[in-house]
Amino acid sequence: MTRNAHDEAQELIALGEGLSDAQQTWLRAHLDNCEACGRYAEAANRVVRALRSLPLAADSRLVRATQMRVRIRARDLRQRRERLLLVASSCALVAISSALTTPLVWQGFEWLGRWSQLPNPVWQVGFVLFWVAPTIAAGVLFLAHGTYLSGSNDASEG
Numbered sequence: 279m280t281r282n283a284h285d286e287a288q289e290l291i292a293l294g295e296g297l298s299d300a301q302q303t304w305l306r307a308h309l310d311n312c313e314a315c316g317r318y319a320e321a322a323n324r325v326v327r328a329l330r331s332l333p334l335a336a337d338s339r340l341v342r343a344t345q346m347r348v349r350i351r352a353r354d355l356r357q358r359r360e361r362l363l364l365v366a367s368s369c370a371l372v373a374i375s376s377a378l379t380t381p382l383v384w385q386g387f388e389w390l391g392r393w394s395q396l397p398n399p400v401w402q403v404g405f406v407l408f409w410v411a412p413t414i415a416a417g418v419l420f421l422a423h424g425t426y427l428s429g430s431n432d433a434s435e436g
């Protein structure tokens with residue numbers, strides 16, 4: 279076997295696919311008899327396989343990681359939306375209930391003021407305090423709730 283035969287064999291191996299039938303037959307015959315070119319062919323095959331499988335594996339890992347990140351982000355957004363909805367509906371409830379009860383409470387205070395013969399500013403101030411108190415209480419509650427949600431590691435200090 280000449281030096282040229284090995285060179286030719288390794289060239290054909292490097293070409294990989296697209297060999298003619300005659301070339302494949304010749305190469306197989308050479309590889310059967312030549313250990314060095316056989317090892318070269320094996321190494322070349324390993325490299326080709328690795329090159330083929332590597333981007334695929336990286337892609338699927340990347341896809342999985344991206345999918346997980348998207349899922350976590352979606353869950354975060356949903357939780358934030360639910361929390362916002364809760365706060366918004368609570369605010370709406372407070373606004374509606376105060377809109378409904380304010381005239382009644384005003385009339386009640388007016389009646390009380392007249393009944394006890396208090397000057398108008400006195401029962402009016404009392405009405406404002408009465409009307410504002412639930413809003414302040416709700417605000418304090420929301421603030422406490424928000425602090426509880428954001429900083430659970432402060433619980434041990436309390």
Ligand SMILES: [Zn+2]
Pocket residue numbers: 283284287308312313314315316
């Ligand atoms: Zn050879």
